[in-house]
Amino acid sequence: LTLLCLGNGESPGKMAFSRFPILLALAFSSFSFVLSHLNREMWFQDFFPPNMCPINAKDNTFYGIMFDAGSTGTRIHIYTFVQKSPENLPELEGEIFESVKPGLSAYADQPEKGAETVKRLLDMAIDAVPPHLWKKTPVVLKATAGLRLLSEEKAQSLLLEVREVFEESPFLVPEDSVSIMDGSYEALGAALSMMLFAGQLSGQNQHTVGTLDLGGASTQITFLPQFEETLKETPGDFLTSFEMFNSTYKLYTHSYLGFGLKAARLAILGALNVEAVDGQMFRSSCLPKQLEAEWHFGGMKYRYGGNKEGETGFKPCYLEVLKVVEGKLHQPDEIRGRSFYAFSYYYDRAVDTNLIDYEQGGVLEVRDFERKAEEVCDNMEKYNSASPFLCMDLVYITALLKEGFGFRDNTLLQLTKKVNNVETSWTLGATFHLLQSLGITY
Numbered sequence: 001l002t003l004l005c006l007g008n009g010e011s012p013g014k015m016a017f018s019r020f021p022i023l024l025a026l027a028f029s030s031f032s033f034v035l036s037h038l039n040r041e042m043w044f045q046d047f048f049p050p051n052m053c054p055i056n057a058k059d060n061t062f063y064g065i066m067f068d069a070g071s072t073g074t075r076i077h078i079y080t081f082v083q084k085s086p087e088n089l090p091e092l093e094g095e096i097f098e099s100v101k102p103g104l105s106a107y108a109d110q111p112e113k114g115a116e117t118v119k120r121l122l123d124m125a126i127d128a129v130p131p132h133l134w135k136k137t138p139v140v141l142k143a144t145a146g147l148r149l150l151s152e153e154k155a156q157s158l159l160l161e162v163r164e165v166f167e168e169s170p171f172l173v174p175e176d177s178v179s180i181m182d183g184s185y186e187a188l189g190a191a192l193s194m195m196l197f198a199g200q201l202s203g204q205n206q207h208t209v210g211t212l213d214l215g216g217a218s219t220q221i222t223f224l225p226q227f228e229e230t231l232k233e234t235p236g237d238f239l240t241s242f243e244m245f246n247s248t249y250k251l252y253t254h255s256y257l258g259f260g261l262k263a264a265r266l267a268i269l270g271a272l273n274v275e276a277v278d279g280q281m282f283r284s285s286c287l288p289k290q291l292e293a294e295w296h297f298g299g300m301k302y303r304y305g306g307n308k309e310g311e312t313g314f315k316p317c318y319l320e321v322l323k324v325v326e327g328k329l330h331q332p333d334e335i336r337g338r339s340f341y342a343f344s345y346y347y348d349r350a351v352d353t354n355l356i357d358y359e360q361g362g363v364l365e366v367r368d369f370e371r372k373a374e375e376v377c378d379n380m381e382k383y384n385s386a387s388p389f390l391c392m393d394l395v396y397i398t399a400l401l402k403e404g405f406g407f408r409d410n411t412l413l414q415l416t417k418k419v420n421n422v423e424t425s426w427t428l429g430a431t432f433h434l435l436q437s438l439g440i441t442y
């Protein structure tokens with residue numbers, strides 16, 4: 001640990017040390033997400049102490065290794081926890097994070113090569129975790145929508161190869177250590193992560209927030225309902241209970257498969273679930289007029305292009321996109337008055353269009369995405385150098401938020417990549433849950 005610290009966060013991968021009692025939220029604020037400044041500033045930044053290195057190598061440290069096998073990339077998160085005494089709750093000390101592209105599903109026909117990418121990432125953990133703790137450090141890989149969309153046979157042979165890599169490693173390999181994760185577990189992990197982060201803020205003005213994750217293939221929404229009404233009006237399969245510290249919590253959580261950004265592109269183009277796409281040209285008013293190109297996704301090749309003769313721009317594009325989202329998602333009333341953390345492609349597209357800074361993130365209103373979508377779609381030639389899908393992606397994000405989930409124009413979204421150098425991802429919550437269920441403490 002000391003050695004890694006000398007590297008000051010640069011090696012191997014991106015080392016981050018933060019120190020916050022992650023469980024305060026669970027213990028004191030009844031799972032309320034606590035936000036202080038609901039103005040347009042980063043509401044986290046005042047509350048976290050600056051990064052710091054552990055003063056000494058500690059013997060009350062333990063680790064958890066979580067792989068996120070996403071549809072566009074594979075990521076390793078190596079978390080360090082410190083437990084000061086048995087009666088104290090563990091604190092998150094830091095994270096090492098690294099990622100590779102493409103994701104495992106790109107190796108559908110070469111499972112060994114796919115597993116090799118996992119092995120290279122796992123080698124980082126050999127350096128990061130002290131040898132005497134290897135046997136006590138669980139390693140788990142959870143695959144998301146990308147693998148959910150592969151055939152069962154291809155997905156299973158990938159998972160089998162990865163399992164072998166784990167078995168050959170010196171780490172603790174729990175039962176079911178390599179699996180395709182249920183969408184609601186992904187959402188639950190994200191919610192738990194944010195609860196852990198927000199624990200630092202307890203005692204401030206309390207507002208509860210939820211999380212929105214926009215992946216390539218699927219999208220998730222999660223929040224802790226405050227009103228009985230919401231629980232009554234919500235279909236049972238949108239509610240997930242989980243236990244922690246002798247309490248049961250009921251979360252609203254749902255994963256919409258096929259509503260990730262890339263899957264949505266296909267749906268908008270009318271290319272989803274179309275047989276014999278080869279040779280067929282899919283056109284959209286959301287694409288530059290003169291564009292004609294090819295796109296490889298999920299093992300298929302698609303030809304797509306702009307409306308050469310017809311209309312292009314924000315209005316016709318919005319109508320096209322509306323068909324894909326309108327009436328397709330459950331709209332809980334309660335979310336209208338809430339704030340949400342937004343990750344992944346919400347973050348990336350906001351960065352691409354200078355709505356937020358890549359390092360800092362920021363707070364946006366739903367209408368900021370709409371304004372940007374109008375600007376990009378009505379001036380596509382100006383945005384030529386960016387992705388040809390930029391207009392479509394922004395309109396999809398706008399429509400998904402407004403017409404899909406039913407958010408207001410002024411709903412606040414906190415776009416956050418990292419809290420004090422720890423990635424905001426479902427992985428922290430899932431690792432925490434894993435360590436709890438294995439009874440791993442110092």
Ligand SMILES: Nc1ncnc2c1ncn2[C@@H]1O[C@H](COP(=O)(O)OP(=O)(O)O)[C@@H](O)[C@H]1O
Pocket residue numbers: 069070071072073075103144145146214215216217218260343344345348423424425
């Ligand atoms: N830990 C992470 N750090 C940075 N970006 C991430 C992380 N996890 C997901 N993303 C972003 O989300 C996008 C899509 O998510 P991904 O996890 O690959 O898809 P899916 O969740 O549908 O499997 C990625 O392109 C990436 O920009």
Ligand SMILES: [Ca+2]
Pocket residue numbers: 070071144215344
């Ligand atoms: Ca993801």
